Amino acid sequence: MNMNLDRDTLMYQISLTLVPGVGNVLAKKLLSHCGSAEAVFSEKKKLLLKIPGIGQTVADAIANHEVQDRVNDEIAFIEKYSIEPLFYLDAAYPQRLKECHDAPVLLYYKGNVDLNAEKTLAVVGTRTPTDYGRITCDKIIAELDGVLIVSGLAYGIDSCAHRASLKYGLNTIGVLAHGLDRIYPPQNDHLAKEMLTHGGLVTEFMSKTNPDRENFPQRNRIVAGMADAVLVIETASRGGSLITATLANSYNRDVFCVPGKVTDTKSAGCNRMIRSNRAALVESGEQIKEMMGWDENGTKVGVVQQSLFPTLSPDEEVIYKILETNKESSIDFIVHNADMTASKVSAALLNMEFEDIVKALPGRIYKLA
Secondary structure, three states: OOOOOOHHHHHHHHHHOOOOOHHHHHHHHHHHHOOOOOHHOOOHHHHHOOOOOOHHHHHHHOOOOOOOHHHHHHHHHHOOOOOEEEEEOOOOOOOHHHHHOOOEEEEEEOOOOOOOOEEEEEEEOOOOOOOHHHHHHHHHHHOOOEEEEEEEOOOHHHHHHHHHHHHHHOOOEEOOOOOOOOOOOHHHHHHHHHHHHOEEEOOOOOOOOOOOOHHHHHHHHHHHHOOEEEEOOOOOOOOHHHHHHHOOOOOOOOEEOOOOOOOOOHHHHHHHHHOOOOOOOOHHHHHHHHHOOOOOOOOOOOOHHHHHHOOOOOHHHHHHHHHHHHOEEEEEHHHHOOOOOOHHHHHHHHHHHHHOOEEEEOOEEEOOO
């Protein structure tokens, strides 16, 4: 544990996560009004009731809350295993995650890397990947030098992503759906130990928390929130990977999907996300770096000059000028400003995409390639 952290401070921080009726969103409201976890518990009940969302039941729960043996046990566990608690207001707390409205108030972290690395990618996918999925995962991560890889330490693509990261010298973080006193699935115990020296493990759950089904969607929001972008490699039409991708969309994160055969049920979710423009199609790590601006100079790819495209149709020229002026634009914005029908704009954009003049982004957004 960070020796600069006062035990009393940690006691109040953990206690805040245990107050009945106080979830992460409400806890942050309390912190915003009171300034610290300790101040929340010392605040007068009548002042607590003036905070939006705090009713009589919650105010009573805070006012009557007492230090529990459970809190002391958790602090002893943290100290014994050198776990770093990361409170929402701490500088070391993952700042990308902090931007998300439902971010955890308290995280428990064991590892040796900065969770605020410059480049961070979450990789998720099916728990039963094909050879195509495993090989593609390995190939993409091999090309992502200098990127922190985040995943969920589950079977399948998660494990492939962690192992490939270690194989190619990348740091990798596993986000758990249970406490740090266990590893689930247990077959990944050796992998998790290796990750502690080249990344680490993160969870919002206290020790002695079982990997119950309802914890995994909660875990997925941390995976999505900690990263700049999410890469999905093989997912069926339903599953946790789609939940993670949907959360990433809601957090305004870039989402990438590896396409699969139209007859392959394991790629149905990826293909559908690409088709609906909720994810960008990628086939390599180099494409991800280009789209994210993670080139060697750390700069975004420049706009290609129109002179390179002498065969633009009149409609395409209008669309090109709109994108040149407005950078990223929705298809509705383009339709309105081009004074064309949606079908004509869609046809022109499709042709321009085939010619690598424009790129489609999640949310039916387009930009110049």
